[in-house]
Amino acid sequence: MDQLEKHSYDVLIIGAGGSGLRAAIAAHEAGLRVAIICKSLFGKAHTVMAEGGVAAAMGNRNPHDNWRVHFRDTMRGGKFLNNWRMAELHAKESPDRVWELETYGALFDRTKDGKISQRNFGGHEYPRLAHVGDRTGLELIRTMQQKIVSLQQDDARRAGMPSGAHDGRLKVFAELTVTELLLTPSGAVSGAFGYWRETGRFVVFKAPAVIIATGGIGKSFKVTSNSWECTGDGMGLALRAGSTLLNMEFVQFHPTGMVWPPSVKGILVTEGVRGDGGVLRNSEGKRFMFDYVPDVFRAQYAETEDEADRWYDDPDHNKRTPDLLPRDEVARAINAEVKAGRGSPHGGVFLDIASRLPKDEILRRLPSMTHQFKELADVDITAEPMEVGPTCHYVMGGIEVDADTAAAARVPGLFSCGEAAGGMHGSNRLGGNSLSDLLVFGRRAGEGAAAYVKALQGSYPVVPQVQVNECMQTALAPLERADGESPYVVHQELQQVMNDLVGIIRRADEIQHALDVLEKLNERSRHLAASGPRDFNPGWHLALDLRNMLLIAECIARAALLREESRGGHTRDDYPAMSEEWRKVNLICSLSADGRSVEVVKQEMPPMRGDLMALFSVEELKKYFTPEELQHLPAEDRTDVERKVEVS
Amino acid sequence: MAQGHFRVWRGNAEGGDLVDYDVEVNEGEVVLDVIHRLQATQAGDLAVRWNCKAGKCGSCSAEINGRPRLMCMTRMSVFAPGETVTVTPMRTFPVMKDLVTDVSYNYAKAQEVPAFAPPPGLAPGEYRMAQEDVARSQEFRKCIECFLCQNVCHVIRDHEENKQAYSGPRFLMRIAELDMHPLDSLDRKRSAQDDHGLGYCNITKCCTEVCPEGIKITDNGLIPLKERVVDRKFDPLGVLKQKLTRR
Ligand SMILES: Cc1cc2nc3c(=O)[nH]c(=O)nc-3n(C[C@H](O)[C@H](O)[C@H](O)COP(=O)(O)OP(=O)(O)OC[C@H]3O[C@@H](n4cnc5c(N)ncnc54)[C@H](O)[C@@H]3O)c2cc1C
Ligand code: SF4
Ligand code: SF4
Ligand code: FES
Numbered sequence: 023m024d025q026l027e028k029h030s031y032d033v034l035i036i037g038a039g040g041s042g043l044r045a046a047i048a049a050h051e052a053g054l055r056v057a058i059i060c061k062s063l064f065g066k067a068h069t070v071m072a073e074g075g076v077a078a079a080m081g082n083r084n085p086h087d088n089w090r091v092h093f094r095d096t097m098r099g100g101k102f103l104n105n106w107r108m109a110e111l112h113a114k115e116s117p118d119r120v121w122e123l124e125t126y127g128a129l130f131d132r133t134k135d136g137k138i139s140q141r142n143f144g145g146h147e148y149p150r151l152a153h154v155g156d157r158t159g160l161e162l163i164r165t166m167q168q169k170i171v172s173l174q175q176d177d178a179r180r181a182g183m184p185s186g187a188h189d190g191r192l193k194v195f196a197e198l199t200v201t202e203l204l205l206t207p208s209g210a211v212s213g214a215f216g217y218w219r220e221t222g223r224f225v226v227f228k229a230p231a232v233i234i235a236t237g238g239i240g241k242s243f244k245v246t247s248n249s250w251e252c253t254g255d256g257m258g259l260a261l262r263a264g265s266t267l268l269n270m271e272f273v274q275f276h277p278t279g280m281v282w283p284p285s286v287k288g289i290l291v292t293e294g295v296r297g298d299g300g301v302l303r304n305s306e307g308k309r310f311m312f313d314y315v316p317d318v319f320r321a322q323y324a325e326t327e328d329e330a331d332r333w334y335d336d337p338d339h340n341k342r343t344p345d346l347l348p349r350d351e352v353a354r355a356i357n358a359e360v361k362a363g364r365g366s367p368h369g370g371v372f373l374d375i376a377s378r379l380p381k382d383e384i385l386r387r388l389p390s391m392t393h394q395f396k397e398l399a400d401v402d403i404t405a406e407p408m409e410v411g412p413t414c415h416y417v418m419g420g421i422e423v424d425a426d427t428a429a430a431a432r433v434p435g436l437f438s439c440g441e442a443a444g445g446m447h448g449s450n451r452l453g454g455n456s457l458s459d460l461l462v463f464g465r466r467a468g469e470g471a472a473a474y475v476k477a478l479q480g481s482y483p484v485v486p487q488v489q490v491n492e493c494m495q496t497a498l499a500p501l502e503r504a505d506g507e508s509p510y511v512v513h514q515e516l517q518q519v520m521n522d523l524v525g526i527i528r529r530a531d532e533i534q535h536a537l538d539v540l541e542k543l544n545e546r547s548r549h550l551a552a553s554g555p556r557d558f559n560p561g562w563h564l565a566l567d568l569r570n571m572l573l574i575a576e577c578i579a580r581a582a583l584l585r586e587e588s589r590g591g592h593t594r595d596d597y598p599a600m601s602e603e604w605r606k607v608n609l610i611c612s613l614s615a616d617g618r619s620v621e622v623v624k625q626e627m628p629p630m631r632g633d634l635m636a637l638f639s640v641e642e643l644k645k646y647f648t649p650e651e652l653q654h655l656p657a658e659d660r661t662d663v664e665r666k667v668e669v670s
Numbered sequence: 671m672a673q674g675h676f677r678v679w680r681g682n683a684e685g686g687d688l689v690d691y692d693v694e695v696n697e698g699e700v701v702l703d704v705i706h707r708l709q710a711t712q713a714g715d716l717a718v719r720w721n722c723k724a725g726k727c728g729s730c731s732a733e734i735n736g737r738p739r740l741m742c743m744t745r746m747s748v749f750a751p752g753e754t755v756t757v758t759p760m761r762t763f764p765v766m767k768d769l770v771t772d773v774s775y776n777y778a779k780a781q782e783v784p785a786f787a788p789p790p791g792l793a794p795g796e797y798r799m800a801q802e803d804v805a806r807s808q809e810f811r812k813c814i815e816c817f818l819c820q821n822v823c824h825v826i827r828d829h830e831e832n833k834q835a836y837s838g839p840r841f842l843m844r845i846a847e848l849d850m851h852p853l854d855s856l857d858r859k860r861s862a863q864d865d866h867g868l869g870y871c872n873i874t875k876c877c878t879e880v881c882p883e884g885i886k887i888t889d890n891g892l893i894p895l896k897e898r899v900v901d902r903k904f905d906p907l908g909v910l911k912q913k914l915t916r917r
Contacts (some may be wrong), residue, residue, distance in 0.1 A: 127786030172785030283698020554715025
């Protein structure tokens, strides 16, 4: 067999998106030796695509904003299924994390008084998203990429080099895919196994702590806004290592993806279009969102177009437009309009900014959207409406973690942050809350891993050779099969079945059908064959990624079948109502003992802390909680009292 | 649906050749879609970099009919019906396999540009900058690091020997970006000239022409930087400040 390349680090971070890079900065600052591994080139991770902004209650545009309001919005958006401790930490810490980026060199758009500008977004009560035009993710990635370089330059200076960078304490392994975690006999993390994409050669990393920051799962669905990297690898790694996934049934379909031409179907149209004044219309020209405001949100949204339009300039005295309802609501509404025959020519609805803002304004605020539509669809968004429809965008579920330290369940030494981790967003994520999540929990994961490693006091686990041999065999198998299934074909069928049967609207019989198809695909995936050599062979890479995509698809489908209610990113046609009983329940996926199937169990959520409960009116809580859960609450409406304190 | 004729460079560091493919092309597709179809149907091991398929990540750079472009932003409709589409890897960087090149030169150059130096005495959250002042650097921060400008710049395109001394338009522009950052506290002009080879650039503007982000690399970045370098030479006080602030 191969000459194995071997490395040893204190902390291994799988993923160079926003969360992985922030974790790396924290672990390096804690004095540890850190490796960052990613499947693409450095600076290309999926985070680069984020458009609209990063949510943080800095109060730059509306002084009434603060962490409590942000917390409330986040819990409402997630329909109270959120891990409330994560939502609390997130709301409290995100302003500091954004300000910190400025010290790394980030250049956000500014308000008139020179502060960081903030824009409106769905579900956020105040303008809260710090942004750079509509390319905020690029700014985030580049800023942290450059911060990593600056830490390497500091290390060089410390090592006595006159200039340049030294990567002995902080190194990026780009275009390297991890296929398995390595464990000690007692089940703690001891490292990871992977291959260089360029050469196909294997690499073993020895490390007492591993942080999974591998992002999402969009590539299991046909219509998606996600990049090719989003194959759920980290969740697969965690499951196979014995950890658990939480609430995988919650998948966010962003309401506005491009629908035409077919080759760009799914590419995202930022919510910033609506935040800046764009409105949705059906084929009759009607602003249909006014017909889709659910009862739980009735009090916060405008009832007439006039009021909605006044809100942009005078948010303190008007209610917001229902175009900016949380994403799950808008996606379902679009779905219903299209079904009712009021869709656009290519099966979406119209998103109109052209008639709402002057051309110059559109060009200034939405440059990359203008460019995207002109280049890819021959549509001039400053003159005509866009056609948009739902696209698979984000997974709320993920690795079950401890809120404060980001430690993953059941596996000592394993940590997770970013989209790969679950809990923070409950059943539905608000726009902008992901980028802030990456920063807040990226840092916490880096610090959590550092504290864990320091507590080991140098007694690091060893890597068992048997496991390494097994990893090599599994990885090589598709290359060694002379003929077998094409990974491309299996992937296409997987995407189709997930899109058709476990998509926005779900039903028991359809999910069951999907599970049957998945079982057959699983069987076929044991016979995948990739022709060609080992160096940069995409067919082989896909064959290995498929293992994770299939596993995650099964988690999503099984959890979706079990949860008999509709909430956020999980809509059951056969159980259309939200249920107070189900609100208390997390669904936990683990791998069966023989490793062949996924098991899902219910797990009761810990009750929310009283001081956090008190941030909501009892009236509102009644919509979500059971009477028993509310019996200890004082009857009076605490929110009003607190609001007055905030304002004064 | 129509048939398209593609010629794609296949090979590795040791050598290679153009290979002909007949392949289905559908309405609205871009070159990258067709390359993906080739992978899925005829050439499972055809190596290509891509991520976002939306012109946002700068991974899919190549030369299409000799022009440096992003494959995901090149519509098939720009070619005449029946025209052969030839796709080759970027020429300035060593080939790894097929359309994938070794772009590590760029990452090495990035490591040589001294990082943003935060202003002393300002805590996080206290930064105040006017929009018009940040706008200049923001233009350069639109860069998606596709390295097409690096690929096309004649100083290094056929001159391996210049790579040592010359950082290329992308990273000279990065220096300009930091130099124009309202709160950066380093003076970078001399270093642009001495350490990064600003003098090699003779303002042909080829870099600007290929930039998929439409950044005016030369007019807004390199030319002003050159002017400031000249000013600095005749400004003794500036030189003094530079000495004091240079780390
Ligand atoms: C088009 C679009 C626009 C968006 N806009 C916004 C927005 O405006 N605001 C907002 O808050 N959120 C937005 N989001 C969501 C947000 O961008 C993502 O949730 C977030 O970027 C995920 O970051 P991450 O750090 O978790 O992982 P990612 O950025 O997805 O990075 C994952 C990393 O893991 C690596 N990796 C994966 N598997 C492996 C493996 N097996 N081995 C080695 N490395 C591996 C990848 O190479 C990559 O480096 C948007 C998403 C999309 C698709
Ligand atoms: S203008 Fe300068 S940097 Fe740009 S291509 Fe010409 S020589 Fe190269
Ligand atoms: S400046 Fe333009 S051409 Fe050069 S790397 Fe950046 S985006 Fe690409
Ligand atoms: S794939 Fe991202 S720019 Fe082309």
